[in-house]
Amino acid sequence: MDFHISRISQVPRSEVKIKGSRDAFIQWLVTSDHGAHYAVRKFTLLPHGRIGMHVHKYQETVVITKGKCAVCVGDQVYELHEGDFIFINGGVKHGFQNKDEHLEFFCIIDYTDDMSITLLEDDCP
Template sequence: MPHILRAADRPKDAPKTIKFEGGPYGAAVSFFAVVSDPGKRVGLHVHPYTETWMVQEGTVRFRAGEQTVEAGPGDIMIVEPETPHGFDNIGDGVLKMMCIHDGPRITQTFLDPADA
């Protein structure tokens, strides 16, 4: 049976970024639908699985391992398991992107406890 999670059912004070874990719905994938204001960041962290980012709107600086890349709408970046990575919204406007996690649950370990 299909499942639908309606935006109208989210609490009015819910965070802008949506966290979805597929396991409870029989899906083998999870994601963050990121909505991030200018200057916001997500610190370095790791996952035991691959993560794929797709930028929809805005400008982002990705850090993954030793690499730093600036990206914009339509750009896609893939990060291998256990690779330290994070991002900053470096644009003047909102950043919207999908962070797709290759697992039924989101498992992440922040490398700096201050970022958790």
Template sequence: MTDTKAAILHPGKLPVNDRGNGAATIPLVTRKCGARSMINGITSFQPGARIGLHFHNCEESVMILEGRAIAEIGDDRHYLQAGDTTWIPAGVPHRFLNESDEVMRIFWTYADIEASRTMLATGVEQSIDEEHEKARRL
């Protein structure tokens, strides 16, 4: 048995973090609800939104919930739609883009509570927890 209680999360009732460039994230499973080994959340991309090329210190999986996405993973460009799911090993540069005229939403999971993101353009590494704590709330 575990001493941690289960959590039920309602994305519509949680704070939304502005990621800039038309992207906004709702952290879901995090340390705050008792997670010890993984984190996840939902990020929405407005038409034309993109995030910079980056990599993580752990595996990541992303499922397209709504809309159409482009996933740039390593040197490959993939066209995705709702239901399509990626698995990205630690250290592999990637990013998601919305080049459509509709909102695109993804559900992401990091396989480590200590997940971090390193931006290729700057080399700056930041923990995902820290990134969400510093984010401007919408």
């Protein structure tokens, strides 16, 4: 495929299935199905929604476009706001906790030979 045009509102949204997650939704905007070597995903978290702690082999960059959240990375917690971004290397545990308002962010990942996600018992405060 040489190119692909769509509207975010037309891309199916599904619930995030990572253990410890709640009120978190994902849309896969650009994927290998389009011929890309990376994926672009949009996440939406409702107020107090969360994505549980997990780890995976692939790298990701998260760009906050609406709201604010706590991002747990390794053993640290950082607060990110609209306009902030974070790069998380493969093999680094992380999770997201939304604050009081609607949260939206884009997440760009690379495709690795192992795309599995390991769920962790750790909690993101």
